[in-house]
Amino acid sequence: MSNILTAGTKAPDFNLQSTAGTSAGDAGEMIKLSDLRGKNVVLAFYPADWSAVCGDQLALYNELIPMFDQLDAQLIGISVDSAFCHQAFREDRNYKISLLADFEPKGEVARQYGVYRDQDGFTERALFVIDAEGTIRWSYLSPMDVNPGANHILEALKEIKEGVQHD
Amino acid sequence: MTDNGNDLSIPVNENDHIQGNPDAPLVLVEYGDYECIHCRRAYPVIKKLQRHLGDDLCFVFRNFPLGQSHPHAQHAAEASEIADQAGKFWEYHDHLYEHQEALDDASLQAYAEQFGIAAAEFSGSLENEEFRDKVQKSFLSGVESGVNGTPSFFVNGSRYDGDWEYEPFIAYLSSLK
Numbered sequence: 001m002s003n004i005l006t007a008g009t010k011a012p013d014f015n016l017q018s019t020a021g022t023s024a025g026d027a028g029e030m031i032k033l034s035d036l037r038g039k040n041v042v043l044a045f046y047p048a049d050w051s052a053v054c055g056d057q058l059a060l061y062n063e064l065i066p067m068f069d070q071l072d073a074q075l076i077g078i079s080v081d082s083a084f085c086h087q088a089f090r091e092d093r094n095y096k097i098s099l100l101a102d103f104e105p106k107g108e109v110a111r112q113y114g115v116y117r118d119q120d121g122f123t124e125r126a127l128f129v130i131d132a133e134g135t136i137r138w139s140y141l142s143p144m145d146v147n148p149g150a151n152h153i154l155e156a157l158k159e160i161k162e163g164v165q166h167d
Numbered sequence: 168m169t170d171n172g173n174d175l176s177i178p179v180n181e182n183d184h185i186q187g188n189p190d191a192p193l194v195l196v197e198y199g200d201y202e203c204i205h206c207r208r209a210y211p212v213i214k215k216l217q218r219h220l221g222d223d224l225c226f227v228f229r230n231f232p233l234g235q236s237h238p239h240a241q242h243a244a245e246a247s248e249i250a251d252q253a254g255k256f257w258e259y260h261d262h263l264y265e266h267q268e269a270l271d272d273a274s275l276q277a278y279a280e281q282f283g284i285a286a287a288e289f290s291g292s293l294e295n296e297e298f299r300d301k302v303q304k305s306f307l308s309g310v311e312s313g314v315n316g317t318p319s320f321f322v323n324g325s326r327y328d329g330d331w332e333y334e335p336f337i338a339y340l341s342s343l344k
């Protein structure tokens with residue numbers, strides 16, 4: 001059973017590859033969570049590139065980029081797939097959202113967020129809304145085979161915008 | 168904090184595209200995209216459910232075009248609203264799913280003409296984006312309700328996450344009667 005980090009927890013920092021380099025050994029571009037302070041971040045952990053439910057889930061988020069922008073948020077996908085796999089997947093699906101490779105050491109960031117599945121070797125389907133100060137404001141562990149949609153992400157972002165606090 | 172349920176943010180109302188008995192014990196809402204192959208696959212399943220459930224089922228279709236994935240989806244959705252204005256929504260809806268291979272603007276217009284909608288009226292309406300806001304509102308109501316892809320189904324107001332192939336779907340719906 002996952003021990004998913006909950007609201008009120010400081011989001012563990014990470015620095016992960018977001019684009020493949022031109023060749024193996026070339027690191028490509030990186031995204032560091034703490035560099036995104038000042039805006040909200042939605043972290044969407046998902047099990048694997050190419051699988052059916054993940055594809056639908058990311059396609060929906062890709063449609064909603066303007067809505068996330070309006071709520072001062074950037075949505076980032078994250079899985080244990082490699083940057084080269086992400087690159088092929090993004091190009092194939094025409095995704096504009098960033099996909100991070102939690103690839104080496106495998107699943108290390110997912111473990112820090114409490115959403116790694118040791119028995120499977122990939123991550124849970126889990127969502128985190130992190131505010132501009134780097135604090136988790138909402139998290140959700142979805143059943144593996146259910147696409148969680150975007151409604152609760154948007155509700156959490158709206159609450160941040162309206163200054164609603166939860167203890 | 169958040170209620171993690173997934174319920175229709177806008178209940179079925181007189182502005183919806185409604186087929187069948189509006190007072191039926193089962194109200195099935197589909198958020199769909201005319202260019203989505205899974206919606207195409209669901210189309211005959213819904214027809215079969217309607218045949219078997221008769222007056223026990225009310226079916227509602229709401230537009231949810233995934234424009235980033237499907238280049239023709241937005242215009243197809245707007246075109247269906249133009250057809251609705253002419254009282255031909257369901258005929259047009261069915262026709263689009265039966266001709267999903269050709270949903271470019273010229274085809275959308277040709278289909279409209281088959282249902283008696285004048286070409287100039289149709290193309291003017293599409294160019295002026297007359298129904299863009301209506302389609303966008305439908306899309307947003309879906310996002311807020313927890314639509315997670317297409318097709319997404321809601322049964323009596325709550326998202327149905329089960330299998331929508333005919334046998335499991337009819338078994339589930341029958342269990343609610």
